[in-house]
Amino acid sequence: MKERIYLDNSATTPVDAAVLEAMLPALGDIFGNASSIHLFGQEARTVVEEARGAVALLIGADTREVVFTSGGTESDNWALWGVLRGGRRPGNHVVTTRIEHPAVLATCEAMEKAGADVTPVPVDASGRVDPGAVAAAVREETVLISVMHSNNETGIVQPVAEIAEIARKRGVPLHTDAVQSAGKIPVDVRELGVDLLSLSAHKIHGPKGVGALWIRKGTPIAPFLTGGAQERRRRAGTENVPAIAGFGVAARLAAERLPEMGGRVAALRDRFEQGALERIAGGRVNGLGPRLPNITNLSFERLEGEAAVIALDLEGVAASTGSACSSGSLEPSHVLRGMGLRPEVVQGSLRFSLSRQNTEEEIDRALDILGKVVGRLRTLSRGSRG
Numbered sequence: 378m379k380e381r382i383y384l385d386n387s388a389t390t391p392v393d394a395a396v397l398e399a400m401l402p403a404l405g406d407i408f409g410n411a412s413s414i415h416l417f418g419q420e421a422r423t424v425v426e427e428a429r430g431a432v433a434l435l436i437g438a439d440t441r442e443v444v445f446t447s448g449g450t451e452s453d454n455w456a457l458w459g460v461l462r463g464g465r466r467p468g469n470h471v472v473t474t475r476i477e478h479p480a481v482l483a484t485c486e487a488m489e490k491a492g493a494d495v496t497p498v499p500v501d502a503s504g505r506v507d508p509g510a511v512a513a514a515v516r517e518e519t520v521l522i523s524v525m526h527s528n529n530e531t532g533i534v535q536p537v538a539e540i541a542e543i544a545r546k547r548g549v550p551l552h553t554d555a556v557q558s559a560g561k562i563p564v565d566v567r568e569l570g571v572d573l574l575s576l577s578a579h580k581i582h583g584p585k586g587v588g589a590l591w592i593r594k595g596t597p598i599a600p601f602l603t604g605g606a607q608e609r610r611r612r613a614g615t616e617n618v619p620a621i622a623g624f625g626v627a628a629r630l631a632a633e634r635l636p637e638m639g640g641r642v643a644a645l646r647d648r649f650e651q652g653a654l655e656r657i658a659g660g661r662v663n664g665l666g667p668r669l670p671n672i673t674n675l676s677f678e679r680l681e682g683e684a685a686v687i688a689l690d691l692e693g694v695a696a697s698t699g700s701a702c703s704s705g706s707l708e709p710s711h712v713l714r715g716m717g718l719r720p721e722v723v724q725g726s727l728r729f730s731l732s733r734q735n736t737e738e739e740i741d742r743a744l745d746i747l748g749k750v751v752g753r754l755r756t757l758s759r760g761s762r763g
């Protein structure tokens with residue numbers, strides 16, 4: 378078999394060689410506890426603070442507002458529970474959307490079980506949230522709004538800055554999950570006007586199991602993990618120095634490479650998308666409007682998405698149906714259903730997500746394979762019905 382082609386970069390990305398190189402010393406000689414006073418500790422502290430600076434720069438933040446976590450899931454959990462428990466506003470009402478990542482949606486369900494009241498705002502057929510609908514959902518008792526910056530299945534970018542204006546007028550803190558956006562499109566916390574923002578390293582060629590929550594200075598939030606005084610008493614636990622070192626380099630490289638995402642990677646995505654629609658009859662793009670440069674979500678008539686992912690994998694192309702988390706469960710995508718798409722369109726959907734490591738040659742080869750796979754599966758399903 379020829380080299381495999383990885384088009385599932387929204388699930389995770391390969392670790393960049395420079396990231397790996399930066400992590401190795403922190404797994405070796407620089408083993409100190411970043412909280413220790415001695416030189417071993419100071420060396421580890423320097424690594425952590427350099428990384429914090431790079432992450433802050435990626436999102437236009439003040440360094441002191443960046444808190445390292447174990448990843449996007451913890452950042453989302455912390456933002457939601459932390460503001461619900463530690464916020465200044467009285468009440469227990471949270472506004473979110475129907476298309477959030479499970480890290481937000483399942484947390485909302487858990488909060489409801491604990492007595493909170495959650496309003497998940499719908500999206501339109503294009504996959505966008507209407508800021509007016511968010512405004513209408515906000516009440517006196519609303520303590521938090523959480524709207525993702527971009528969707529992990531469709532890549533559709535949400536009107537977060539507009540929602541931030543509404544949140545500010547109503548005095549409600551706004552959290553955004555920017556796990557898929559950071560490093561793909563410009564994300565600037567000041568321009569956005571949000572109060573909390575989640576990040577994850579492994580979506581930008583960093584290591585897994587590390588992320589950050591950006592918390593605007595003065596935003597009241599209870600700690601999620603209690604224990605030691607790490608991270609200015611906001612997140613207890615000895616820092617994962619090797620992972621943080623890798624995150625720092627990944628963030629720096631992502632900031633430097635932003636123009637490449639909007640240029641070469643977007644062009645590769647468009648080449649793939651247009652090529653797929655030209656070659657294969659009965660195809661459509663799911664999601665309309667501003668979107669990330671590296672994702673395309675396509676549906677094909679008379680195709681079963683799960684079967685196609687397996688057949689593509691056998692031919693050496695890695696893709697997915699919806700998010701990595703739901704793809705194992707055979708649950709139809711809550712995002713596409715939330716957009717009101719017909720069940721057969723949801724069933725026939727495939728997500729292809731690119732990175733800067735993909736080449737034109739790979740895209741053309743993946744197109745050939747996709748055409749072949751869809752043709753074969755359609756013939757099979759016709760045969761089984763007849």
Ligand SMILES: Cc1ncc(COP(=O)(O)O)c(C=O)c1O
Nearest residue numbers: 448449450478480529556557577
């Ligand atoms: C939008 C979004 N939020 C949160 C997460 C969870 O991040 P992590 O894998 O770092 O826990 C993901 C990962 O798939 C994601 O796409």
